[in-house]
Amino acid sequence: MGKKSSYVVTKNLNQASLWRNTKPLLGRLDIELTERCNNNCIHCCINLAEHDKTARDKELSTKELKNILVEAADLGCMMVRFTGGEPLLRDDFEELYIFTRKLGMKVILFTNGRLITLRLVELFAKMPPGEKIEITVYGMTKGSYDSAVRRQGAYEEAWQGINLLLANNIPFVVKGALLPSNKTELKEFEDFASTVTWMDRGPSYSMFFDLRGRRDSEKRNAQIKALRLSPEEGLSILTRDKKEYMKDKKQFCAKFTRPAGNNLFSCGAGKGSACVDAYGKLQLCMGLRHPDTVFDLRKQSIKTIMTERFADIRKMQAKNPRYMERCAKCFLKGLCEQCPGKSWTEHGTLDTPVQYFCDITHAQAEYLGLLGKGEKAWTVENWQERIRKFVEEV
Amino acid sequence: MNAVYAPAEDDVVARELHGEFIIIPISSGVGDLEDEIFSLNETGKAVWDKLDGKKKLEEVISELTVEFEGSAEEIRNDVTGLVEELLKRKIIVEN
Ligand code: SF4
Numbered sequence A: 001m002g003k004k005s006s007y008v009v010t011k012n013l014n015q016a017s018l019w020r021n022t023k024p025l026l027g028r029l030d031i032e033l034t035e036r037c038n039n040n041c042i043h044c045c046i047n048l049a050e051h052d053k054t055a056r057d058k059e060l061s062t063k064e065l066k067n068i069l070v071e072a073a074d075l076g077c078m079m080v081r082f083t084g085g086e087p088l089l090r091d092d093f094e095e096l097y098i099f100t101r102k103l104g105m106k107v108i109l110f111t112n113g114r115l116i117t118l119r120l121v122e123l124f125a126k127m128p129p130g131e132k133i134e135i136t137v138y139g140m141t142k143g144s145y146d147s148a149v150r151r152q153g154a155y156e157e158a159w160q161g162i163n164l165l166l167a168n169n170i171p172f173v174v175k176g177a178l179l180p181s182n183k184t185e186l187k188e189f190e191d192f193a194s195t196v197t198w199m200d201r202g203p204s205y206s207m208f209f210d211l212r213g214r215r216d217s218e219k220r221n222a223q224i225k226a227l228r229l230s231p232e233e234g235l236s237i238l239t240r241d242k243k244e245y246m247k248d249k250k251q252f253c254a255k256f257t258r259p260a261g262n263n264l265f266s267c268g269a270g271k272g273s274a275c276v277d278a279y280g281k282l283q284l285c286m287g288l289r290h291p292d293t294v295f296d297l298r299k300q301s302i303k304t305i306m307t308e309r310f311a312d313i314r315k316m317q318a319k320n321p322r323y324m325e326r327c328a329k330c331f332l333k334g335l336c337e338q339c340p341g342k343s344w345t346e347h348g349t350l351d352t353p354v355q356y357f358c359d360i361t362h363a364q365a366e367y368l369g370l371l372g373k374g375e376k377a378w379t380v381e382n383w384q385e386r387i388r389k390f391v392e393e394v
Numbered sequence B: 001m002n003a004v005y006a007p008a009e010d011d012v013v014a015r016e017l018h019g020e021f022i023i024i025p026i027s028s029g030v031g032d033l034e035d036e037i038f039s040l041n042e043t044g045k046a047v048w049d050k051l052d053g054k055k056k057l058e059e060v061i062s063e064l065t066v067e068f069e070g071s072a073e074e075i076r077n078d079v080t081g082l083v084e085e086l087l088k089r090k091i092i093v094e095n
């Protein structure tokens, strides 16, 4: 022992030095507590009916979830995201929340807000999640909200939940989903969002909707496709704050634009983070549910799956000639949403280019001046020069 | 020195992360800032382990005097200094 002026060193939880140059095997775990939801959003990629008994019977039990949480904490995990479906539909949500916090992990809750009660808010006040709650708002009026989520009375419940958080000073942010029913309410929504003190930037929107993650309904996929914004419409939303958009993209392009070759996984999926589905399958990320890439936590540990199985998956190479011809050579790969997860939901494979995301990326690149009109990104040879010019441009 | 201290069990979680001993506040009003966590070094951890809600502070100090090198006075100052800081931050409570 020796002389010290302070005996306790304070650190920031997100401080990398906590790890003394080593990253934990698992830093963040996403858990889909259920695929069931009390809404039935027209654009939703995952929801099952609230009372779907078959789904409920297959879901992880409280005990199984607690075992997963304990292993996650042992592996160094500091953050758990509870999502769904609607995670608050689970009767054991409070128990799981307290258990997670008592393991020292922070909680991010993704919710539609309808099941936020005074009791829950009091719990959040006493034992804060440590991260802002994220609420998706589907409309500013009863008509727009209820028609997007296709449930009577949802609007009142969701706003009651939001107001409870506000009244009790529980930090949260709001996000939007751009749908035909609420498109005209954008200003009203953003005006409201600007009054939420915890929002440090404008709300994010989903608008390039994903197809059904379980590939379970062609009819619903057709509905989702019909709701998707065209690349041009999407671009006009993304670039409403042109200055901010350009700044973001310059920073991004300086780091992440280059052809990724035939490696399917140029992203960080399954490296330091993972996702557990409602039935105990460990996925590299939320979108990738291809049966060859998911592993059963009822049979194997997170550690085994992440160190052995995921490591193999991450080495996978594209075999589809169209992918090899286009995406493998495309310098905009980092900007594009094309990935094995999207390929899976759209085409049932891991390596099929998704035309919709290709078109969105090309529209953005033309706007940014990285591509000429009609030019294809995978044909560009002097891409390094183009990126350099773009990033340096004042 | 007859006081008995214990971790504020409902308010903080102690975890070891890759060899570092950290204390994470989980209740509102504990710690000063969002995202603030506390780290104890090896000797701090040794003190922490003895704040078990049973031992008097005097006993904690005499045990540590046997286990660690350093003068009794130095160890006493270190322990009381640490305890004061932990109390101020509501990481421990007096039993
Ligand atoms: S609230 Fe979320 S999970 Fe539920 S149906 Fe809507 S988009 Fe899907």
Ligand code: SF4
Residues within 6 Å of the ligand: A326, A327, A328, A330, A331, A332, A333, A336, A337, A338, A353, A354, A357, A358, A359, A361, A362, A377, A378
């Ligand atoms: S922009 Fe097109 S070619 Fe490039 S990665 Fe995306 S889908 Fe592939």
